[in-house]
């Protein structure tokens with residue numbers, strides 16, 4: 001049987017580690033040519049080599065998507081070099097936790113710049129391509145999958161600005177879903193719970209210590225990638241709007 005995404009092109013932001021890298025591998029295994037966007041080129045090169053070794057097609061895009069021109073450039077290079085764009089996985093994100101009082105403003109700026117503006121820059125540049133692909137063979141449907149978080153559903157003491165960015169992604173995704181539903185660009189929201197990736201490692205040492213003591217069971221990046229793969233391989237008439245995925249033992 002032909003892989004479901006054969007003949008399509010996907011762009012994954014934050015593909016150099018964690019959920020993004022795992023998602024890119026899943027999409028490539030389903031037959032999509034994948035564009036891999038992030039800042040660490042060595043990581044992207046290694047993933048691309050791995051995908052090519054499995055018979056897939058991969059394009060490395062070294063970029064910082066908090067820069068609007070670089071975000072748009074990544075989308076345009078994908079369409080130019082791989083021929084089209086059917087699937088955008090808006091995954092790149094940063095989580096800097098801790099009390100609001102006396103928080104370094106630079107941490108808030110980093111989260112808003114990447115989680116909100118970076119995602120919006122990519123979405124804005126990708127939409128004309130997604131709309132075109134949705135009218136076209138082979139699938140006549142296109143996908144934008146936005147990676148939110150459990151923190152996009154429930155704010156907690158200590159995650160205020162991270163939750164703000166993820167609630168914002170949820171609002172944007174639902175509004176855009178309604179706007180595009182009859183044009184067959186499906187907009188989906190994925191809300192992972194605690195997942196074993198590099199995400200927490202960017203926190204200040206004192207914050208990291210308290211995060212470690214809170215974390216119990218964690219799922220793997222591949223578990224979330226599996227969900228992303230499920231969403232984008234549904235038939236044209238099925239849209240998975242939202243998926244909340246926690247480790248079984250995670251209560252909050």
Ligand SMILES: NC(=O)c1ccc[n+]([C@@H]2O[C@H](COP(=O)([O-])OP(=O)(O)OC[C@H]3O[C@@H](n4cnc5c(N)ncnc54)[C@H](OP(=O)(O)O)[C@@H]3O)[C@@H](O)[C@H]2O)c1
Pocket residue numbers: 013014015016017018019020037038039040041043063064065066091092093094095114147148149150191192193194195196197198199200221
């Ligand atoms: N892990 C969890 O428990 C969890 C839970 C809920 C939601 N999430 C969400 O899942 C998404 C992926 O996170 P992850 O857990 O896989 O963490 P991760 O391993 O830290 O991955 C983050 C990715 O974002 C990329 N990135 C960071 N800044 C960038 C920039 N300016 N431009 C382009 N790419 C950039 C990083 O690559 P470079 O550094 O190479 O640029 C990396 O590939 C995030 O949106 C996160 O909020 C994760």
